[in-house]
Amino acid sequence: MQRQLNLQHEGRYFDLRAIFDRLNEKFFRRRLRGYKVVWGRRRKQRPKEYFIFGTIQEEDRVIRINPRLDQPFVPQWFLEYVLYHEMLHSVVPDEVGPDGRRRIHTEQFYRREREFPRYERARRWEEDNLARFLR
Numbered sequence: 001m002q003r004q005l006n007l008q009h010e011g012r013y014f015d016l017r018a019i020f021d022r023l024n025e026k027f028f029r030r031r032l033r034g035y036k037v038v039w040g041r042r043r044k045q046r047p048k049e050y051f052i053f054g055t056i057q058e059e060d061r062v063i064r065i066n067p068r069l070d071q072p073f074v075p076q077w078f079l080e081y082v083l084y085h086e087m088l089h090s091v092v093p094d095e096v097g098p099d100g101r102r103r104i105h106t107e108q109f110y111r112r113e114r115e116f117p118r119y120e121r122a123r124r125w126e127e128d129n130l131a132r133f134l135r
């Protein structure tokens, strides 16, 4: 029997669906429709240099959050910030820079990102705790 655990939104500590719905209502006027929000697959190896907290695949409308965030030392507001960041990608358009490359983290994106009420605190927490997610 095969168990599909990789598409679940309910973790041990956090329910991504509940958080997504709250953020969607509070900050996006429920504009994000038909999105799945799931914990990504657990990997045995911890990354060394950088850590990907979340991703969004707009074609399939899937937001994946790194399952290492499903831990009791992670504050809910930090997880909310990670989700907010990914959700923002679905409403802020990409831009093409002077070098012809597509940019997703645009001025407008960063401006909107800073509107997240705990933005500063979340960035500081990320800096202070990043080592706990890396090897």
Ligand SMILES: [Zn+2]
Binding pocket: 085, 086, 089, 104, 105
């Ligand atoms: Zn991003």
